[in-house]
Amino acid sequence: xSHPHPxxxxxxxxxxGGLRIVALGGLGEIGRNMAVFxxxxxxxxxxxxxxxxxxxxxxxxxxxxxxxYIRGRLDDVEALILTHGHEDxxxxxPYLLRERRDIPLVGSKLTLAFIEAKLTEHRIQPEKRxxxxxxxxxxxxxxxxxxxxxxxxxDALAVAIRxxxxxxxxxxxxxxxxxxxxxxxxxxxxxxxxxxxxxxxLMSDSTNAEVAGFVTSEREIxxxxxxxxxxxxxxxxxxxFASHVHRVQQVIDAAEKHGRxxxxxxxxxxxxxxxxxxxxxxxxxxxxxxxxxxxxxxxPEEVLLICTGSQGEPMAALSRMANRDHAIRIASGDTVLxxxxxVPGNETAVNKVINGLTRWGARVIHKGNAKVHVSGHAxxxxxLYVLNLTRPSNxxxxxxxxxxxxAHAKLAALTGxxxxxxxxAEDGVVVDLVDGVAKITGAVQAGYVYVDGTSVGEITDVSxxxxxxxxxxxxxxxxxxxxxxxxKLTAGPEIHARGSGxxxxxxxxxxxxxxxxxxxxxxxxxxxMQQIRRVVRRTMGRWVSDTYRRRPMIIPVVVEV
Numbered sequence: 001x002s003h004p005h006p007x008x009x010x011x012x013x014x015x016x017g018g019l020r021i022v023a024l025g026g027l028g029e030i031g032r033n034m035a036v037f038x039x040x041x042x043x044x045x046x047x048x049x050x051x052x053x054x055x056x057x058x059x060x061x062x063x064x065x066x067x068x069y070i071r072g073r074l075d076d077v078e079a080l081i082l083t084h085g086h087e088d089x090x091x092x093x094p095y096l097l098r099e100r101r102d103i104p105l106v107g108s109k110l111t112l113a114f115i116e117a118k119l120t121e122h123r124i125q126p127e128k129r130x131x132x133x134x135x136x137x138x139x140x141x142x143x144x145x146x147x148x149x150x151x152x153x154x155d156a157l158a159v160a161i162r163x164x165x166x167x168x169x170x171x172x173x174x175x176x177x178x179x180x181x182x183x184x185x186x187x188x189x190x191x192x193x194x195x196x197x198x199x200x201x202l203m204s205d206s207t208n209a210e211v212a213g214f215v216t217s218e219r220e221i222x223x224x225x226x227x228x229x230x231x232x233x234x235x236x237x238x239x240x241f242a243s244h245v246h247r248v249q250q251v252i253d254a255a256e257k258h259g260r261x262x263x264x265x266x267x268x269x270x271x272x273x274x275x276x277x278x279x280x281x282x283x284x285x286x287x288x289x290x291x292x293x294x295x296x297x298x299x300p301e302e303v304l305l306i307c308t309g310s311q312g313e314p315m316a317a318l319s320r321m322a323n324r325d326h327a328i329r330i331a332s333g334d335t336v337l338x339x340x341x342x343v344p345g346n347e348t349a350v351n352k353v354i355n356g357l358t359r360w361g362a363r364v365i366h367k368g369n370a371k372v373h374v375s376g377h378a379x380x381x382x383x384l385y386v387l388n389l390t391r392p393s394n395x396x397x398x399x400x401x402x403x404x405x406x407a408h409a410k411l412a413a414l415t416g417x418x419x420x421x422x423x424x425a426e427d428g429v430v431v432d433l434v435d436g437v438a439k440i441t442g443a444v445q446a447g448y449v450y451v452d453g454t455s456v457g458e459i460t461d462v463s464x465x466x467x468x469x470x471x472x473x474x475x476x477x478x479x480x481x482x483x484x485x486x487x488k489l490t491a492g493p494e495i496h497a498r499g500s501g502x503x504x505x506x507x508x509x510x511x512x513x514x515x516x517x518x519x520x521x522x523x524x525x526x527x528x529m530q531q532i533r534r535v536v537r538r539t540m541g542r543w544v545s546d547t548y549r550r551r552p553m554i555i556p557v558v559v560e561v
Contacts, residue, residue, distance in 0.1 A: 008443035013417075021430075021433065022444060023446075024446045025427055027398060028401060029102050036070060042142070044081065062450075065449065065450060068445045070497070074100040083113040083158070093105070094122040104126075105127065110154050110276065114243065117272070132146065133148035151174055154182055154246070157172060158191075166198075168203060170203045173399060176215075176385065179219045183451070192390075199392040199393065202412075203398045210404060211375075214382055217374070218246055225251060225337070226258075227542055228335065228372070234301055237334060238305070239307065260304040261288065264289065265308070266309070305328065325356075333361060338373075373549065393437075396422075396424075430443060473550055473552040475495045475555055478493050481560075486522055486527065510539075517539040518535060533558050
């Protein structure tokens, strides 16, 4: 197996007739999926998604791929292919299109509709190219063939990319549900045909590579959802991904059966389900949906709400309900159904929401205590099936954390892919397919780009470290006034603290030491304000550490007179 190396340098020029693949996200993480393909100086991008922040990234709204690798070559981009409409695959598209607004967006009907609704908010009108399974289209030197795959969202696609360098099959996110809710099967026959033709590189979804067997069919969830709604005596609140059309349809069917009115709560839920309904992917009987603002007028036993927030997102509807910060108030006897899987890293946030809901008397049903969700990603048995169908010459696991990528690589080895033809890469690692062999040849910049409010890329890892320190330890500011000519103290020190947990009266102990340190620095001829700040920070920091074993942020403020 080829393993990434932390000391990889810039890649050499791409050999004539070679295909270069660079993942700018999605390897070693769940989210931020983006892969760039290069052939004869032209580029093709597959997906452009976001990663959602974790608890150690305070204040961050979204994390984008780093576009620096392609920033100077945006005019070389032939198209951006979107495999499906989940945020981790389309969420960063508006930010890319800010840099070149006319990049053609290629995708299925629902995927393009979801992205159009999103781009309307950004006031961008994209160039769109609709494709369906079975289509073949040329984008510059890239011939792309599209295959149906089923996933936890309708209209998902895999794509085979043909160039003279070989055939690459990128599965996108997929599973092999044999009884899908919409009857749309993963095109195993198409995969087998590709395998007969010769797949030079398979890039396959690794999310469930550690899970044995096959994923349960979506059809088995319907009866469980129905039973939860049937046995609930008061309101039912269902939290789901705003894009999970299949699950929302199951909830709507059960609500209609048991005589409940439905209200959609959350901007993204209202927007996406409106799009899905208009395109015919969601069937909502007339008169069933009511405005969420009017929901209190209905008896609790006749009400069902579908909302966002199944991952514990702090600003989503369910989290705000749990915190009593929403117009809809959780009451004793309400049932809350978390109809989604748990995205890695969100466990703490989701448990906090569950506890908050339970505190107000709600009965909370989730994947841990009922079979209310199945994964949208293929388990190991299905991944082996695809490996055996396609018989790739080279294999590169994608879409997963490190443990998922390595587990998938082991599956590929079991099916006979030679170890030296299995490439385990990470974000930014350059993989070249030359003369039928895929190898790591270098690395490019592919770090995190943070979105915080309206700022994009202005927040750095240093900024986040400062935020974590402030959140964990608080800060202490020390204000001193010094003579600009002599460096001698003329007023202060004046000490202020927030969140440090130190009684303000204790600061009297350190003032003599600060005065002495500044006096000594002046005697040494120090008049540079930056150096005086260092003296103040060092003296104050040492005292806090020795006395309290704490490391708050020390902010010295030196005023010259």
